Amino acid sequence: MTPSHKSLADTTAEGIIKYIIDNKLKEGAQLPNETTLSSLMGVGRSTLREAIRALVSRNILTVQQGSGIYVCHNTGVADDPLGFIFIENKEKLVADLLEFRMMIEPRVAALAASKATPDQAEELLHLAERVAECYDLGKSHSEADAIFHAKIAEISGNVIVPQLEPLIMHAIDMLIDITHSELKEETIKTHMAIVNAIQKNDPIAAQDAMTLHLIYNRDRLRKANEKSSLNNSHQ
Known part of the structure; x- marks a missing residue:
């Protein structure tokens, strides 16, 4: 050759x-x-x-x-690096993205808790409060939510995880679009539980809090899909 x-x-x-x-x-x-x-x-x-x-x-x-x-911002990472826009079954895509997040993010939260400095934990607290503020003002919280999760990835210290930020942002945007932001109390509560665990440098508590956060999202997604299927069957 x-x-x-x-x-x-x-x-x-x-x-x-x-x-x-x-x-x-x-x-x-x-x-x-x-x-x-x-x-x-x-x-x-x-x-x-x-x-x-x-x-x-x-x-x-x-x-x-x-x-x-x-x-560029997010240097070297395209907005849709895996071509999700071409996947027709959006409900399955959102479910699979959430499943992927459940594989990754609890462990990332544990890593962040084991490495977080007081300043990083304080910054994360402000980001969680920003998500809550968006809810209270009736504004879209998707960007603030994604920034909160991206900060946890950054604190973890793993150089690969922050590169998944566009993937996580995409998953959050699509989930909010389907569930219509109906998890206000659960989101605020579990975000604060994640922050508290990271502030205390408690990896197990951080992992558990992130898992619970994603379980709430999974259950709400399931209910939204069931409602959509029921509505379609009556048309």
């Missing part, structure tokens, strides 16, 4: 990624302009632009016309 060779644009894209890592550029950070970046990479502007287009398609860079080149 003929060995494959990377194009100059591919090599340049790798060089840009190395530049981002070496310079510890965070989400939203601006890269040098095209002229400077071309010089740094040792390539012409046409090759640089091809490399940038490739990195944009991989959700690593974003280009804002008239402003510049920036590091």
Whole structure:
């Protein structure tokens, strides 16, 4: 077989990624302009632009016309990395996503409890309070809820788990859409139980609280699906 060779644009894209890592550029950070970046990479502007287009398609860079080149939010992670939009049976998709969360999130909560600093626990408390505030104001709490769970993933210290954030956010959005946010008291209560366990650095209590939180969601989803099936049978 003929060995494959990377194009100059591919090599340049790798060089840009190395530049981002070496310079510890965070989400939203601006890269040098095209002229400077071309010089740094040792390539012409046409090759640089091809490399940038490739990195944009991989959700690593974003280009804002008239402003510049920036590091993306959730670098390298697409909004729908697993193509859920193409799965027709949304009820099964939500149920399977919840099942996946039950496999992962209780253990993540336990890890977070074993590693959380007082400052991290305090920040998590504020995020839980933000979810409760959204409920009280009658506002959508899906984003605040997802941020709460993402923070637990971050506190866990596992570098893989935070990369699952888009998956968890997708699952939360779809669950709320089906259950119509009818778990206010259960959500607030179990969120606070998770926070309390993490504040006390109690992994077992954190795991149990997260499991209970997801069980409430599973039971509410089951009831919503049963109601939907009943309504469809009467049509």
